[in-house]
Structures are given as C-alpha cells and as structure tokens.
Amino acid sequence: MEIKTIKQYYFPLNFSVADMQPNILLMCKLLFILLCAHGFLSYIEDPYIPFIKTFDLFLSYPNIFKITFKTLFLFSGLSLLFNFKPRAMSIILGSSLFIILLASKSLFRNHLFICACAFLLAGLSNKNEFPWLLYFQLSLVYFGAVLNKVVQIDWWNGQFIYNWLVNARENQLFIKVSDVFPEMWLAKILSWSSMLIEFSISIFILVKKRHFLVAWVIILFHTILYTMTAFRFGHFYEDIVIILLIFINWPSGIIQISSKNVISPFVRKSFNFFNFSKKFHLINNVLSNKNWLEIKIEDKTVSNWHAFRLFLLYSTNFYIFLFLLDLLVRFMFNGFLMNFIHISLTWLCILFFIPLLFGKKIKKNVV
Amino acid sequence: MFIIAQIISLAVARYIPERFFCWAPYDEHTYINVNVEINGKQLTKKEIKNRYRYKAEGWEPRSINNVFNIIEQYESTYGRNDNTNVLVKYSTNGHKERTWRLKQ
Numbered sequence: 001m002e003i004k005t006i007k008q009y010y011f012p013l014n015f016s017v018a019d020m021q022p023n024i025l026l027m028c029k030l031l032f033i034l035l036c037a038h039g040f041l042s043y044i045e046d047p048y049i050p051f052i053k054t055f056d057l058f059l060s061y062p063n064i065f066k067i068t069f070k071t072l073f074l075f076s077g078l079s080l081l082f083n084f085k086p087r088a089m090s091i092i093l094g095s096s097l098f099i100i101l102l103a104s105k106s107l108f109r110n111h112l113f114i115c116a117c118a119f120l121l122a123g124l125s126n127k128n129e130f131p132w133l134l135y136f137q138l139s140l141v142y143f144g145a146v147l148n149k150v151v152q153i154d155w156w157n158g159q160f161i162y163n164w165l166v167n168a169r170e171n172q173l174f175i176k177v178s179d180v181f182p183e184m185w186l187a188k189i190l191s192w193s194s195m196l197i198e199f200s201i202s203i204f205i206l207v208k209k210r211h212f213l214v215a216w217v218i219i220l221f222h223t224i225l226y227t228m229t230a231f232r233f234g235h236f237y238e239d240i241v242i243i244l245l246i247f248i249n250w251p252s253g254i255i256q257i258s259s260k261n262v263i264s265p266f267v268r269k270s271f272n273f274f275n276f277s278k279k280f281h282l283i284n285n286v287l288s289n290k291n292w293l294e295i296k297i298e299d300k301t302v303s304n305w306h307a308f309r310l311f312l313l314y315s316t317n318f319y320i321f322l323f324l325l326d327l328l329v330r331f332m333f334n335g336f337l338m339n340f341i342h343i344s345l346t347w348l349c350i351l352f353f354i355p356l357l358f359g360k361k362i363k364k365n366v367v
Numbered sequence: 368m369f370i371i372a373q374i375i376s377l378a379v380a381r382y383i384p385e386r387f388f389c390w391a392p393y394d395e396h397t398y399i400n401v402n403v404e405i406n407g408k409q410l411t412k413k414e415i416k417n418r419y420r421y422k423a424e425g426w427e428p429r430s431i432n433n434v435f436n437i438i439e440q441y442e443s444t445y446g447r448n449d450n451t452n453v454l455v456k457y458s459t460n461g462h463k464e465r466t467w468r469l470k471q
Contacts, residue, residue, distance in 0.1 A: 048420055049419070049420070049437055049440050049441050049445075051387065053444075104420070105436065105437050106419060106420035106437060107420075108388075108433075110390065110391075111392075117369070117373075120369060121369070121370075124369075137370065137373075140370065140373055140374065140377070141390050142390075143377075143390075144377050144389055145390050145391070145392065145394070148380070148390065148391035149394050151381075152394060152395065154395065154459075154460045155394070159460045159461060159462075160394075160460050162461065163396055163460045163461030164393070164396045164460075166461075167461055168396055168398075168426045233392060233393065233428075236392065
C-alpha cells in the first residue's frame with residue numbers, strides 16, 4: 001500500500017476497513033469515546049470486593065491489576081480508533097471491561113456491562129455475515145429486563161413506577177397526569193406497557209424482517225422514557241442509541257449523489273475531503289428532472305428528502321457530529337437546560353427521520 | 368458461550384436474591400441508609416462510602432440484595448477483624464421501612 005493509502009486506512013474517521021462492517025466499527029468507536037468521556041478510565045482500580053475471590057490475590061501486588069487493565073483498555077481502544085486490527089481490539093476491549101467488572105462488585109453497572117457485551121460480540125462478528133450475536137445480545141437484554149419485572153408484584157400493581165416517579169424523581173408531569181386517572185391507573189398502564197414493549201422487542205429482534213420496526217420501537221420507547229424522566233440511567237440511553245447502529249444495513253457499494261445545481265469546485269473539494277470512508281461519489285452531471293437531489297444505492301435510486309435522509313443515515317460523519325454535539329451540550333450545560341436541549345434535539349431527529357419508517361424500504365446486502 | 372453464560376445467569380437469578388449480570392436494571396427502587404459501627408465508633412456516610420465504595424444513603428436502582436451482598440463480602444474478608452456492626456434501613460418501592468443487620 002502507498003503511504004497515502006495507509007494514512008487514509010488508519011485515519012480514525014475512516015470506517016471502510018477490511019474486517020469489520022462500518023456501522024459496527026462506528027458503534028465500537030463511539031462506545032469507547034463515550035466510556036472515556038464518562039471518566040471510566042479513572043474507575044479502573046485494583047480488585048475490590050470481586051465476584052471471583054481469586055482476584056483478591058492481586059491485592060498482594062498493588063497497582064499491577066490497575067496498570068495492566070488501564071493500559072489494555074487504552075491500548076485496545078486507541079487501536080480501535082485508528083483501525084488497527086479492529087476485531088481483535090474490540091475483543092480485547094470487551095474482555096478487559098468484563099474482567100474489570102468481575103473484579104469489583106461495587107463497580108458493577110448494567111450500562112458498563114452492555115458496553116462489554118457489545119465490544120466482545122462486535123469483535124466476534126464476521127464482516128461478511130449478519131451480526132446475529134449482537135441481535136441475540138440485545139434480545140437478551142430486553143428479555144432479562146422483562147423477566148426480572150414480571151416476577152415482582154410491584155410491577156403489576158404499579159407500585160414500582162409510582163414510587164420511582166413520585167417519591168424518587170418527584171416527576172411533576174406524572175404527578176399531574178396521574179391525578180386525572182383513578183388511583184394508580186397511570187402507574188399500572190406505564191408498568192404493563194413497559195413490560196409488553198420490552199417483551200415484544202426481545203422477540204421481534206430475532207425476526208430479521210422486523211428489524212427496522214424494532215429499531216424504531218426501541219428508540220421511541222427509550223426517548224419517551226427519557227423525555228418523561230429527564231434521566232439517562234447512567235449512560236444506558238446513549239449505549240442503546242449507539243448500539244442501534246447494528247440495525248443499519250450499510251450499503252456494500254459506492255453511493256452516487258446527483259444534484260440539480262452545478263456543484264462548485266470548492267464544495268466538491270470540501271465534500272471529498274470529508275468523505276473519509278470514500279463511501280460517496282458526487283456525480284458531475286446535473287439532474288435534468290425536477291428532483292433537487294438523487295442518490296443511487298446499488299441498483300436503486302431515491303430522490304429529494306428521502307434521498308437526503310438516506311444520505312445522512314449512511315454517513316458516519318453525521319453520527320459523529322450528533323455524538324459530539326450531545327457530549328458538548330452535556331459539558332456546557334447541566335440540569336434542566338441540558339435535558340431540554342438534548343430532548344429537543346432528539347425529537348427533532350426522530351421527526352426528521354420518521355418518514356423512513358413509513359416509506360418504501362431499500363433492501364441491501366451486508367457490506 | 369458468552370451468550371449462553373448470560374442465559375444461565377438469568378436462570379440462576381431466579382434462585383438467588385442478588386441481581387448481578389442478569390439484566391435487572393430498575394426492577395426495584397430502594398431508599399437505603401447504611402450505618403456502620405466499628406468498635407463502638409459510628410462511621411460517617413463518607414467513611415462508609417469509602418469502605419464499600421458504594422453509596423451509604425440514597426436511592427438504589429438495583430436489587431437491595433446486591434448492597435447486602437457487597438457489605439457481607441467486605442465484612443467477611445477485608446474487614447473481618449474490625450468488630451463491625453452494620454445496620455441498613457431500607458424501603459423498597461415505597462413500602463414500609465425495614466431493617467437489615469449484618470450477621471456476624
């Protein structure tokens with residue numbers, strides 16, 4: 001390979017690599033950055049109240065475990081960012097995270113465990129095959145969640161939801177709306193619908209035909225919950241939204257873009273500069289029909305807003321932009337303002353993309 | 368194997384009180400207040416937090432048995448010679464407050 005090609009290949013914003021699907025690589029990179037942004041590195045300590053008592057042996061050799069796993073986490077994460085053996089690095093990252101969790105009961109969080117699972121199974125998924133392992137994992141998350149709820153009477157009589165939203169969260173929206181309903185009815189409706197939705201998700205994830213719909217149900221379910229509670233359950237909400245990238249069947253070929261207007265050399269040059277994965281190709285000829293934008297994905301052509309939505313959907317830069325925007329808002333604001341901006345932006349995105357749910361779907365092969 | 372291990376963990380969780388590695392976030396919500404006494408001296412909330420590296424007071428979104436498990440394991444290993452009395456007052460899902468004491 002030429003030096004320029006090597007540079008392009010190992011550039012962190014390039015997602016066209018030899019052994020991983022672009023959307024899965026993107027998911028791994030975003031999860032790694034998310035963990036770093038939430039300060040996970042500082043949580044890595046020597047074993048403390050471990051699940052496997054053998055880990056306590058490390059206490060006789062202070063800092064060995066801590067330095068080893070901090071190094072492993074950083075090395076594999078950075079290698080993943082720079083596209084160096086992404087599958088192997090993803091497995092190392094997931095395994096390290098899993099071992100770190102096993103080494104401390106106090107550290108155990110579901111939002112960390114789900115990241116460990118995603119890394120590990122992403123690394124075990126072959127580029128040329130459907131990533132079933134990740135779908136099984138997500139199905140298991142929702143199945144586990146509903147199984148642990150249905151055995152509790154407080155999930156059937158609404159007591160959990162009532163206590164959580166009224167006593168713990170002091171959620172004014174819930175308190176006011178529940179006043180309209182007979183006693184505990186709203187809490188019961190929310191409890192039962194949560195269990196039903198989680199159960200449905202866990203089943204329909206395993207049906208390939210229903211993936212697109214399931215992805216929408218997941219994002220709507222969690223976003224409604226986030227809107228109601230202004231709470232992200234650690235970074236579980238972010239984890240789930242990022243993991244939803246597995247539902248996008250990334251097109252295997254180049255996506256051709258045509259426009260109604262003549263594209264200036266500056267715009268063309270800028271577009272090509274930011275086209276890090278070389279996924280898009282701007283066509284020179286202007287459109288002769290009424291459409292202002294057309295994109296050709298494999299043998300299908302779509303136009304105008306539908307085309308624009310798909311262009312964003314298949315653009316890794318778009319997700320990175322949204323992710324960084326979310327982090328920026330989180331670092332700049334807090335409390336009500338932060339949640340208000342986050343929730344507003346999320347619903348804007350949902351409203352913009354929701355026509356895809358009702359439009360004609362484009363079937364594509366896995367990359 | 369990894370997926371199968373999780374399925375086993377889900378099944379095992381039916382027979383044990385703790386809820387680790389079995390996808391049980393927010394299946395119960397408990398207000399806890401942990402009190403620790405060592406040789407008659409009461410620890411502050413900060414000291415308790417440092418001791419177990421876990422919250423000493425506040426809302427616990429996972430099973431309360433996870434907290435008991437952490438305390439029991441600490442006191443039977445690192446803190447076994449400390450002559451400790453631990454008392455946890457807790458109220459799960461808004462029910463009547465209950466008390467848990469560490470069995471020495």
